[in-house]
Amino acid sequence: MATASVPAGGHGDPTRRDFLMVATGALGAVGVAAVAWPFINNLNPAADTLALASIEVNVKPIEVGQAITVKWRGKPVFIRHRTEKDIKEAEAVPMSELPDPQTDDSRVTDTAKKVRREWLIMIGVCTHLGCVPLGNLPGQDKGPYGGWYCPCHGSAYDTSGRIRKGPAPLNLVIPQYLFLSDSLVRIG
Template identity: 80%
Template sequence: MATPSIPAGGHGDPTRRDFLMVATGALAGVGAVATAWPFINNLNPAADTLALASIEVNVQPIQVGQAITVSWRGQPLFIRHRTPEEIKEAEAVPLSELRDPQTDNARCTDTAKKVRPEWLIQVGVCTHLGCVPLGNKPGQPKGPFGGWFCPCHGSAYDTSGRIRQGPAPRNLAIPPYLFTSDTLVKIG
């Protein structure tokens, strides 16, 4: 009498078993992703944080020689409509006199590489210890170089926001910005 042969993969239909294994694995994977997604999504920045990532400022009301301070990413941002005298003074400074050499045009160039020397947009935080320099509001001392002055430790910046005196190691930071029109600038 002949013994019945058993299929090579064990008992039952091998194709059905393979299908069940794949289906079980796929279901487990979907379950793991569904369980992990709320935790992963929680790592994304909040809506209020994303709203602070970029701002648009209308610069039309800013008169020549005037400066305003706006808040961007929780920091003060200085926007100055410079006078022709301030521009000439900043361009005349030899780079050899600067601790953090940077031309005036490099500091007034937007992300589209368009130079607008009449507009200086910079983060209003001293690069020494994070103080807010004076000189952006009427009546505040502008410092010995006509720009900004940090009274905490004596850092002085020129009309282009470049460090000229004091303990600060770098110029005031220039944020990424783009003029979307002649009067509207997008920062961030």
């Protein structure tokens, strides 16, 4: 049997060529990352968008029965200081009558899991085609359920913002919010 001779710098002994291959590969990977980073970083939200990620609203001036609209992420947000009548009406609705069943308590609970029945905070965009329902300003038609009414297609929401009648498939959306104090709420 003939034995094979192992050339110098052979098996198990790194050669200059091996070093150059590894160095070239590493340098290529760094180059690809350096070229790709601006494109990847461009996918991050802009600074003005991040600034709008959350807003703080002073709710102290909102009297019982009154509602305001604030803008958050380019959408209207309805904040209503509900009356005892509004709360009782919302709590009395049987879940079987709701197309998108949600309890009133689940709609007035902040991210700290604290229920504040007197405050209803929701995105004021109809879930049918994105219209802004009426009922948040004095004198506007609140619809047959005393909440909000979208005259474009006839969707009617109750005093908890739940869909009761019309083509809208879902309740008005409740954003994440947190009461920082009794008079200050952070949305987002």
